[in-house]
Amino acid sequence: MDRDEAMRTLSASFLEYDSGSKGYLTRHELRAVHLAVFGWNPSLLELDAMLPKKPRGAARMELPELCNLLVPRLCTQDFDELVR
Numbered sequence: 001m002d003r004d005e006a007m008r009t010l011s012a013s014f015l016e017y018d019s020g021s022k023g024y025l026t027r028h029e030l031r032a033v034h035l036a037v038f039g040w041n042p043s044l045l046e047l048d049a050m051l052p053k054k055p056r057g058a059a060r061m062e063l064p065e066l067c068n069l070l071v072p073r074l075c076t077q078d079f080d081e082l083v084r
Contacts, residue, residue, distance in 0.1 A: 006074035013037055014063050024060040
């Protein structure tokens with residue numbers, strides 16, 4: 001998958017799972033995006049490591065942060081090696 005295709009995939013997933021169109025994903029929404037895109041649920045520890053630390057303890061991720069984090073993973077993932 002190339003970078004542009006990965007960006008489109010993540011953007012579409014972000015918009016689909018951003019309930020209420022708030023402009024960010026909560027921990028639960030991020031887990032749903034990860035499951036939809038990669039096919040597996042990250043653990044709570046993995047989610048905490050992915051979510052940037054915000055003031056006042058608000059754990060949320062905006063689209064640019066999501067793309068910066070997951071586009072490299074999508075680009076290097078070998079879809080022929082996935083086990084179904």
